[in-house]
Amino acid sequence: MIWGTREARKINGAVSKTDFELLFGSRLEYLDLVQNVSENIGRMLGLDDDSQYWMSLSVRESVTNAILHGNKQDGDKKVNVLFSFLEDRLVIRVQDEGNGFEQESLPDPLDPENLLKPSGRGIFYVRSFMDDVSYRALPEGGWEVRMEKRLNHQQQGDSDDH
Amino acid sequence: MIWGTREARKINGAVSKTDFELLFGSRLEYLDLVQNVSENIGRMLGLDDDSQYWMSLSVRESVTNAILHGNKQDGDKKVNVLFSFLEDRLVIRVQDEGNGFEQESLPDPLDPENLLKPSGRGIFYVRSFMDDVSYRALPEGGWEVRMEKRLNHQQQGDSDDH
Amino acid sequence: MTIDMRKVKDVTVLDIHGKITIGEGSAEIRNTVRDLLQAGQKKILLNLGDVSYVDSSGIGELVSSYTTVTNQGGQLKLLNLTKKLRELLAITKLLTVFESYDDEAEAVASY
Amino acid sequence: MTIDMRKVKDVTVLDIHGKITIGEGSAEIRNTVRDLLQAGQKKILLNLGDVSYVDSSGIGELVSSYTTVTNQGGQLKLLNLTKKLRELLAITKLLTVFESYDDEAEAVASY
Ligand SMILES: Nc1ncnc2c1ncn2[C@@H]1O[C@H](COP(=O)(O)OP(=O)(O)O)[C@@H](O)[C@H]1O
Numbered sequence: 001m002i003w004g005t006r007e008a009r010k011i012n013g014a015v016s017k018t019d020f021e022l023l024f025g026s027r028l029e030y031l032d033l034v035q036n037v038s039e040n041i042g043r044m045l046g047l048d049d050d051s052q053y054w055m056s057l058s059v060r061e062s063v064t065n066a067i068l069h070g071n072k073q074d075g076d077k078k079v080n081v082l083f084s085f086l087e088d089r090l091v092i093r094v095q096d097e098g099n100g101f102e103q104e105s106l107p108d109p110l111d112p113e114n115l116l117k118p119s120g121r122g123i124f125y126v127r128s129f130m131d132d133v134s135y136r137a138l139p140e141g142g143w144e145v146r147m148e149k150r151l152n153h154q155q156q157g158d159s160d161d162h
Numbered sequence: 163m164i165w166g167t168r169e170a171r172k173i174n175g176a177v178s179k180t181d182f183e184l185l186f187g188s189r190l191e192y193l194d195l196v197q198n199v200s201e202n203i204g205r206m207l208g209l210d211d212d213s214q215y216w217m218s219l220s221v222r223e224s225v226t227n228a229i230l231h232g233n234k235q236d237g238d239k240k241v242n243v244l245f246s247f248l249e250d251r252l253v254i255r256v257q258d259e260g261n262g263f264e265q266e267s268l269p270d271p272l273d274p275e276n277l278l279k280p281s282g283r284g285i286f287y288v289r290s291f292m293d294d295v296s297y298r299a300l301p302e303g304g305w306e307v308r309m310e311k312r313l314n315h316q317q318q319g320d321s322d323d324h
Numbered sequence: 325m326t327i328d329m330r331k332v333k334d335v336t337v338l339d340i341h342g343k344i345t346i347g348e349g350s351a352e353i354r355n356t357v358r359d360l361l362q363a364g365q366k367k368i369l370l371n372l373g374d375v376s377y378v379d380s381s382g383i384g385e386l387v388s389s390y391t392t393v394t395n396q397g398g399q400l401k402l403l404n405l406t407k408k409l410r411e412l413l414a415i416t417k418l419l420t421v422f423e424s425y426d427d428e429a430e431a432v433a434s435y
Numbered sequence: 436m437t438i439d440m441r442k443v444k445d446v447t448v449l450d451i452h453g454k455i456t457i458g459e460g461s462a463e464i465r466n467t468v469r470d471l472l473q474a475g476q477k478k479i480l481l482n483l484g485d486v487s488y489v490d491s492s493g494i495g496e497l498v499s500s501y502t503t504v505t506n507q508g509g510q511l512k513l514l515n516l517t518k519k520l521r522e523l524l525a526i527t528k529l530l531t532v533f534e535s536y537d538d539e540a541e542a543v544a545s546y
């Protein structure tokens with residue numbers, strides 16, 4: 001691919017500008033597709049294979065939560081995934097139509113009493129793999145998870161020639 | 163993948179309902195991504211490899227036209243690709259912010275005098291590979307290409323088990 | 325996801341293929357394990373070498389299979405962790421919970 | 436897209452790798468062909484066996500390379516068409532315009 005991080009630097013604009021956006025009904029069947037788009041976006045921006053993998057896993061986990069917890073699998077409620085390609089980082093926002101959660105009240109999956117719980121690790125993984133993660137209630141209603149992944153410009157050129 | 167044409171039949175709704183939607187600035191750099199999403203959607207719906215290929219090539223050609231002719235590569239103008247998963251067919255609509263064209267005035271690329279022209283084959287390919295193609299000016303402004311691909315339910319089961 | 329079952333000495337090996345994710349029938353492992361326990365098979369080895377993808381729900385699936393087996397006095401161990409799965413287990417401090425092997429004969433001998 | 440150039444007898448073979456599409460520097464073939472003509476090389480063979488993708492703009496690129504060469508009294512032929520590319524050429528009635536081969540020696544001998 002000719003287009004690598006060099007071009008990604010040119011793509012730009014304000015922090016809030018969305019470059020590529022997905023909008024879909026709350027169906028778990030779309031998870032593979034969303035993960036795949038995320039991987040391809042990572043590749044397009046020159047992320048190395050591992051970073052692509054963990055970034056798209058983080059998107060997948062966040063979209064899973066949006067579908068299950070935010071929209072409660074109501075197929076008529078939408079999930080919106082917004083990608084912003086900034087000079088030095090990829091910003092991804094996952095929005096659902098639910099009421100969100102209180103960050104402070106989330107149990108810590110590493111706490112010995114939670115270690116063997118069958119759930120409660122998704123957000124922890126996202127926070128581990130992404131460079132910055134924050135949450136907010138949207139002014140127009142709904143909930144947003146915002147994640148950042150720094151782009152590693154040292155790798156510029158690696159993905160330029162095939 | 164567990165999800166194949168069997169599930170695709172269940173996904174449904176009115177003809178105009180959009181199930182999966184892409185929205186992005188008018189940049190040719192996104193063509194690979196859009197094509198890839200289309201291929202994955204084709205796979206998810208149980209299209210065979212060849213049909214996936216020609217369907218996603220048709221989407222790619224239509225998005226190329228939306229970017230080049232509709233939005234004249236103005237990065238601030240958006241292209242919208244809307245996928246509707248119907249019981250028996252996939253409907254894809256590609257929308258841009260331009261004024262469209264008159265179908266009757268399009269030169270026929272098979273006409274001997276056009277055979278060696280360097281351009282003018284995109285729409286012809288789309289019409290060849292898709293089952294139904296139509297165009298319209300959008301009431302809110304902009305232009306839409308609407309394409310249908312029939313789903314081949316005989317192949318049900320082929321893609322169910324991996 | 326598909327599961328193949330085979331017996332090596334007195335150990336039941338479950339060869340898991342495909343994805344262990346929320347959309348992909350992730351309760352299947354748990355159910356298979358429960359059936360084995362009911363049939364009195366308490367030495368269970370999950371071969372994960374052909375697993376292409378695991379999400380947090382899949383990790384939860386492995387954990388709940390583990391606790392179910394342990395609670396009934398059995399042993400559930402893991403075989404052929406991929407690099408990515410190992411990392412997912414490591415950062416949630418589960419790598420030390422599970423006994424895991426890269427060699428099947430060694431795994432079978434460990435019960 | 437990348438282009439490797441080599442000489443087989445008096446024929447210049449261009450090995451095209453990757454995609455011939457609108458985003459992918461599709462004018463490169465045309466430019467290379469023009470340079471060859473200027474250097475007096477009029478027997479040109481495009482080896483498309485390693486081309487992964489072609490869109491309508493890529494087809495246009497092949498056509499305009501062909502007309503440029505023909506207009507200057509040269510010959511441009513195609514080698515190793517993939518099944519998909521063959522179909523794209525066929526439905527736009529271009530398969531009969533281009534001379535194409537699946538065997539390089541045969542292609543070279545045909546000039
Ligand atoms: N988008 C969301 N909307 C509402 N609640 C959420 C959302 N995402 C996460 N949560 C809450 O946070 C909890 C922890 O999420 P997570 O760490 O992904 O684990 P799990 O989904 O396995 O419970 C969820 O159980 C849910 O209560």
Ligand SMILES: Nc1ncnc2c1ncn2[C@@H]1O[C@H](COP(=O)(O)OP(=O)(O)O)[C@@H](O)[C@H]1O
Pocket residue numbers: 227228231232233258260261262263268280281282283284285286305491
């Ligand atoms: N979305 C569009 N908006 C405006 N004009 C269009 C659009 N799509 C196609 N056209 C017109 O139709 C013509 C034929 O398109 P096409 O068959 O794809 O060939 P090409 O793009 O190579 O010219 C274009 O040259 C353009 O004038």
